[in-house]
Amino acid sequence: MRTLTVELGARSYPIHIGSGLLSDPDLYRPHLRGSQIMIVTNETVAPLYLASVRQAFDGLHVREIILPDGEVYKTLEVWNRIFDALLAERFARDCTLIALGGGVVGDMAGFAAACYQRGVDFIQVPTTLLAQVDSSVGGKTGINHPAGKNMIGAFHQPRAVIADTDTLGTLPQRELSAGLAEVLKYGFIRDAEFLDWLECHMTGLMSRDPDALAHAIQRSCEVKAQIVAEDEFESGSRALLNLGHTFGHAIETGVGYGEWLHGEAVGAGICLAAALSARLGRLTEAEVERTHRLIAGAGLPTARPENLAPERMLELMAVDKKVLAGRLRLVLLRQLGEAVVTSEFDRDALAHVLA
Ligand code: NAD
Ligand code: MG
16 A cells, blocks of 8 residues: 655645555544544445445444436535435534545535535545546535536545545546546646656556556655645646646537546647647647657547537637636646646637647
8 A cells, every 4th residue: 555645734634545445444543533424425336335435434323325426416406415414314523424436426525524514524535546646635625506617615625535446447448548637637747757657657557557557646646735735725836737627628618518528628638738838839849749649548539529619619718717817827838747827828829729
């Protein structure tokens, strides 16, 4: 098992990564204040992993709530069912919520923990690659509103993250690739050496070699933990984590939610960010080609969807959350392994890259 720490003073917490962790009581018990445990999961993950996690809490008061599966259920109404369950079972302030599942379950359970009786503890047990390298770390929690994704939420850090790599064995290949988009992102924004490593080990990662996956998850979590420790509430460098995301969100919205997975849109978005960086003289053509090879190697798309017109993409990007004082800001690359947030590009360059 590999363990690293997210350094946030009194709110610091460990991330454990490895095989066979789900049912290990020693990983959970140090973080429990009381004996009431609510496992929040969904109908896909429950039959696979709920029994293993329950084992870790033998002798304690364990209950579970099984949510429907899907981003479309990340709503206020479905989220409220967690409170119904907690209140029906008279859960007290010293209870602990366990988020067992992908990013949807993690965000919903985390946000419920942030709000129940003004805040209770929770532990992230991520079961998708995306959740293990991204959504379970950093304390962003929330739900969707019909007017926008993740528009209602809170910062609430977990007490621990337990990432069992065995769970990735049942993950659909498309979801694995989507997670690799975020893994690659960490290399592009901060770690050229990791990018070299990913280039050499992509075949192993795609075929789920356990050692390769464990290393990729560890390095990804280290980079994310470092950035979160620098800028917990996203007033500065945390914005770098959005590399490829402004392009990506425009793609997700443009093709209709659910058509492209988030990671797929981010993959194409990273290629577009690289192309714009080259247009502005920051990257070489060879670096852009290498970016395409890396993204394609992870089974991800490298261009915008053909049926999404460049003009429509520009429109969608203009309403992005990262627009500040009317200026669109983008994360661009200075080299492979170093990103910057900037609004210094002209619309023509952007339009050219999208075309
Ligand atoms: P997801 O939670 O929808 O999981 C993808 C699919 O895989 C689901 O059908 C799920 O039931 C299934 N699944 C989960 N684990 C499995 C396993 N081990 N085997 C088989 N199937 C499994 O999607 P995701 O990609 O994990 O997360 C996306 C969500 O995360 C979005 O809602 C996004 O907004 C959020 N997110 C949050 C943050 C953050 O910082 N809080 C960061 C990135 C993404
Ligand atoms: Mg993302």
